[in-house]
Amino acid sequence: MGKVTVQQPDTETVAVPDGRLPGDVHMWVMVLGDLIVFSSYFLIYLIYRSMDPESFLRAQQHLDINIGSINTVVLLTSSLFVARSVLSARAGAHRQAIGFVYAAGGCGVLFMVLKGYEWAAKISAGHTNSDMFFSFYYVITGVHLVHVLIGLIVLGVVVRELQNPGRRRTWMVETGATYWHMVDLLWVIIFGLLYVMR
Amino acid sequence: MAATTGTTEKTETTARTLGWAWVVLVVITVASWRLAPAHFTDTVVASTGVTALVLVLTYIKARVILRYFMEVRSSPRWLRIGTEVWLIVLLGAVFGIYLA
Amino acid sequence: MSPVRALTPDGYVTTADGRPAGKPDVRIMTWFFPLWYGLFGIIICLLARVTPPPRPDVSTADKVAFFSQNGLTIQLGFVVLLVLLGGAAMTNGLVAYQMKRMSTGSVLAYGYLAGMSVGALPGFLLVGVCFLTATLRPDRDPELIGLLYDLGMLSYNASLGCFTAAYLVLAIAVLYDRNNIFPKWFAYISVWQIVTEVIASQMVVFYSGPFAWNGSISFWVAVVVFSVWLGALIVILRNAAAAEPADEPDMD
């Protein structure tokens, strides 16, 4: 009954050959599991929405679509930075890679600030969680915000990895990037289901 | 696992492909911005057409993020198929519940 | 291996060819872990009636009726659980022991031990005591019975912080560990447990719907996540116990 030893991918190739898992397999367990857990939240949201579509739609009208859209672009941009950072790390341009991670983290912080402003504005406008739509809104975006916060910690770990000349393992950078992209992916779906759909 | 020669070139992630992926994602986001219920001051009505369009756009965006940013398109088969199935089942179920 | 022997600690934690593996005392506790959770699960579901949870959105008269209809099984279930409750300490102590073997050392193991041992009171004892007090005198003022019902269920379902702290230190320990005592993915699963605790905070607000204490999101999704987590932990503890060299010295 030996322990499962995980093959760490060979890190030094720049081109990605087919069939290679980017990053750490343990992180993919997390990502796939998280997608399933979030999916259950989305489906339960839809079930409650279909029981009372009119009031959900009315409440959706009170969301700030401008901030929602800007936040989507912010998060997409941060994902681009993280993806570029992986390319730089593979190419051995570690300083550049660190710069990209910082840029991505900055976008993450901006996302949280905008989200906080959006929450504060909604609460002061009287949209508390006594409304069914808004209770979903606060819980789903709140849990997503926790994921963003964890993501910032993950990016911090990636920066430390890249700063240390003795380390700089590309699979670590890929692992962090995988997590960050998942945060982005979840937000895109949240944006569609909470802000845009009718 | 073994890739046929030639496909390796195609699935290589470059700064250029990432940039294009980002452009596609942002364009779709701006397009969805036009569709949102919050744009209308008078009462909006439910619209199956808009919802279907939104779900299709969400599908495209999620797929772009998965395949290009997360590099799923060059990953093992189980992951490519798994994420694809997950996305279709989720959005299909969303639409099914919406219609029900 | 005979089927009877497979049910003993020596038959449960074995090498690939069926010989007892690891240390005998750790084998006993590892074997006890699923046994206790199995018993616990059966009792809280079938006898004590706290899982699946009774509804938060019922009248005081309904709460009184709940206790009078289920009084006997509640009393039987919770009295047995008061006797068995120490199993929680034993199972948590085992996890702390395995955490101490990690290269992260004692600090996180002690954090887990502290969080979990404090959590036993709000997370379990209080609901047992409230339900037993309610069934002790069914003719009490109905408002007080209703109070005990709410106090018990809220403390049982919304005791968030103790377990959040324990899951957090567990996740950190597993991620930093270089001895590979637990697999890394288990750390990520522990993070989901934290997320479900965060969502469970909504139980203090809602009487019905997905975020109430019997809600689809705050209760049922959390139960599924917990079951996955616990199932994984059972397997992982068994593997960790089997992989432990029998002569490994203990760290102080």
Add this chain to the structure above:
Amino acid sequence: MQILERVQDLPNAGNIKAQWVCLWSGPAVGLVLLIAAAAFPGFWPPMSPTLPAEEVARFYAEHTAWIRFGQVTFNLCGILVVPFFMVIVVQMKRMRGQSHVFAYCYLTAVVSGATFFALSNVFFLVAAFRPDRSPDLIQLLNDLAWIVFIAPIGMLLSQFVLLALAVRFDNGPDPVFPPWVGWYSLATGVAIVPSAAAAVFQTGPLAWDGLLSFWVRNGALAAFVVVMFFVLRRAVLRQAIADGVVAG
């Protein structure tokens, strides 16, 4: 115990000294708790679960001061017993034939059990805080206090079982505790098990004022602490000699 001068400042000596202090805290705290128990009017005889609400309220109104004294002392000194149990943990960690897993499980159980005990004092004290409250509320607080005080024996039971297991596994030529301690520990565990039923029965030996739930349970626990004092004293002394801290 006379610690040798030349090892006075070594870590071994510090360990022994700390254990010695915690060991002797046992009888000291035990004495205070006995006084508190003697002063608490609710124990002489233990209040009956069958008392009507009005009489419970009157009891708290008439004996407010002594109830407060007894329970405040329990609250202050009850958890002071924990260091004594920590000596047991440390000695369990010295036992051979086992890893530290029993000791850590024992430690977890002691901490949880202590939190339970602390809760019951609070209920007693809140009931005595405003005895003019509605009698139904006083009775509710009194029920909660007694049930939390007597019934949750699971953490204690697991301690006795773990100690018994640890002694059983201690297979060295010179075991830390003599083998009979394991059996005695198990017997104490058996003696306290019935009191879990105090949360259900209002009369008879299982009620919280009954022979089994009150007298046997609390008597067995007190006797265990007394016996363990002498067992631990011997174990710590022998450790001190083995570590070269005192003359053999």
